Amino acid sequence: MTKRAEGKTLAILAADGFEEVELTSPKEAIENAGGKTVIVSLEHGEIEANQHRKHGMKIAVDKTLDEVKADDFDAILIPGGLFSPDTLRTNQKALDFVSAFFEQKKPVFSICHGPQVLISANLVNGRKVTGFKAIQQDLKNAGGIVSDEPVVVDEGLVTSRNPDDLGAFNDKIVEEICEGKHDGQRESVAA
Template identity: 75%
Template sequence: MSKRAEGKKLAILATNGFEQIELTSPKDAIQNAGGQAFIVSPENGRIQGNNHRDLGDYFDVDTSLDDAKAEDYDALLIPGGLFSPDALRTNQAALDFTSAFFEQKKPVFAICHGPQVLISANLVNGRHVTSIESVQQDLKNAGAKVTDSPVVVDKGLVTSRKPDDLSQFNDKIVEEICEGKHDGQRQSVAA
């Protein structure tokens, strides 16, 4: 087992209604590579995942969003699901937390509906991205250059479409977190 991500810390921004496999699979990939993953949430205690439209398991929140600081982590993951990204995109603390990773030139990973948070934080204008089909038009409207590919990498921003793409997404997560800061990662200017 490779430990190439040893010492790296991944923040996973989620709240109730995240797509469970889109949190657990990348978390396992980072941990299997020797890194650590921490769930950051506006909720305290536990949050519940979803398995598509069915309720999933409960997961302990490691850090309250109110107490989380981007400088304490090496990268950020925003899992998808129908409900978590929708709640996070209207939470100013979540948008500020996400924006801080861009300002600090750290890798950011978003899958499925996760890019909705990036849209609301004005972080996709001019960026190459992908997402689940139902979010692709929203990304285009926000100025993103959308490709319907399993994974799209744009200078430290890594996006993916759906659970079927997790193997490729996880490989890129480990690769990008190991590479560290990306000078091309920046906060986009809203159109």
């Protein structure tokens, strides 16, 4: 297998209640391509996954938001789940961390309910996006140009709908992290 993502590091921003497969599957895809992943959360210890609303595995936090900056990474992933995005979207450090990836023109990946974090950081206005069916109207209300497709790519911003789309989403994650910075990556257009 080719190690085309060798030398690339992906920040995975999550909190308790992330959808297990939306973190583990992209993590495995990057690592299989030779890249490194770092689990970033609000506190040290472990965060617990959900598996379709049931408790899932626990995963160790590598770094807290107080210990990282976007400069340390090549891209960021925000997995979905019902609770993790809700927790992150109300945390200013999380919003600032995600915004810094846009400012540095680095790839940003988000799936399912994860784009709610992008909404709260005012990063979807004028951007092509998708997300879980239940948040597509929220994305539209925030100024996003929403498509109900497995994967939507807009200049380094890659969004996806749900676990059924992980194959295509993971392929795009590896491709985009290998491409690196995107000059067209930008914060959202002012409303």
